[in-house]
Amino acid sequence: MLLRQLFDSTSSTYSYLLADQGEAVLIDPVKDKLDDYLRLLRELDLKLILAIDTHTHADHITALGELRSATACRSGFGTQSGSQCASFTFTDGQALTFGQRQLIAWHTPGHTDDSYCFLLPAAGNEAAQLFSGDTLLIRGSGRTDFQNGDSRAQWASLQRLLALPGNTVVWPGHDYRGWTRSSIAEEAAHNPRLQVADVEAYVQLMDNLKLPNPKLMDVAVPANRACGQG
C-alpha cells in the first residue's frame, strides 16, 4: 500500500494520497494543488477512484470538483454536509474501497456537524492509520465555534477515537508547527485538550479560545459547498 502526505503551506493543510493495486484515494485535496496531484498520479501510474473531504473546510478550497472533472474519480462528502455537487455522500461506518483495502468513515461531529475521520484498519505488520481531519490534531483539536461546531459533540467524538488501539497512527488535517504524525497513545498522554477532567471542562476550554475567523472563511465555505467549483 502506498501512503503519501502532502502539505499546502498556504493553509497548513495536509492532504493524503493512498493507493492499493493501482487504485488511489485523495483525502482533503486542495484546489491550488490540482496540477501537482495530477502529476503525481500520472508518475506513480495510479488511477484516482475517490476524492473525499473530512468536512466542509473554511480555510481552503477543495479540489474535489476539479479532480472529478479531470479524472474518472467519484467525489464524496459526509451526508451531513447536504452536498448537492458530490458524486455521493457517506455516513458513519461506511466502507470506501480502493484496491483490496478499505477506509471506514467515522462520523465525528464537533469541529463541524459534517466532520468525519477515515480509519484504515491494521493489516499484517502495519498498524491502523487514522486520518483525523480537524477532529484530532497533534496536541490539539479543531475549533468548534462556527459552522455548527459543537464542543460537547467533539468531546464525544474524541472519546471514540481514544478507544482505538494506542499504536494507531494519527494523520491530522493540519499542523501549524511542522509536526507530521502522531499516535493515539501519544495524544492520549500529551494532548493538552485531552487532559481536562470531563466534558464540562472541555466545553469551557473550547468556548474560551476566542480565535479569529479563518481569512478565507467567507470565500471557502460557499465555494466548498459547490465542490470548489462555485
Add this chain to the structure above:
Amino acid sequence: MLLRQLFDSTSSTYSYLLADQGEAVLIDPVKDKLDDYLRLLRELDLKLILAIDTHTHADHITALGELRSATACRSGFGTQSGSQCASFTFTDGQALTFGQRQLIAWHTPGHTDDSYCFLLPAAGNEAAQLFSGDTLLIRGSGRTDFQNGDSRAQWASLQRLLALPGNTVVWPGHDYRGWTRSSIAEEAAHNPRLQVADVEAYVQLMDNLKLPNPKLMDVAVPANRACGQG
C-alpha cells in the same frame, strides 16, 4: 523504530527524528525549533544521543550547538566541513549507532563539498531509508553554485545513490511544493535532473540555473560554522 519528519516552514527544511530503544538522533535540526525538539523528546521519553547535519546549511541556522548544550548529545558534521565546534566529525562509510540501529554516512559532495547522505539499511519488512539532504531532492537536486559546490561531483554522488535498491525511501532535506517523501525508483524515473544524457549535460543544466542566493546565506554559513552558536 521511530521515525518522525518535522518541517520548518520558514526555510522549507525537513528535519528527522529517529529513535530505537529509547536512543534518538536528530538530522538537520533547525535552531528556531529547539523548544519543539526538546518537548517532543521529553514527551516520547527519548534520550537524544546524536545531532547531525547533512552539510553546512546556507538557508537556516543549525540547532546542533544548542542541542548539545541542552542535552547530553554529541553533535556531528562531515569531516570536510572542517568543523571546530562539533563533538566529532564523520567520514564516508562511518556507522552512527543509536539503539540497535545504525545510520551509515555517505559522502556525497556536489551541493557543498561537505555534503552527506545518511542511509538506514533495510531491516525485517522495512525498506532502506535514505536521508538525502540537499543532494537528492524530490524531482530535483541541490544547487551547486556556491560553498564549493560542484555539479560534476554531484552527478557522481547521484549515480551512487541511484545504485541503491529502487524501494529505498528518499527523505529529502527540503521540499518547496509540500511533497514529503519519494523513492529511488521514483526519482530514477521522474526526476528531471536525472533524465539528462550524461555528466556533461548535467553540468550544463546546473550551471544555467542562475538562482538567487538564499536570503540567510551571509548569516547562516558563518553561524553554522560555529554550530549555530556564533
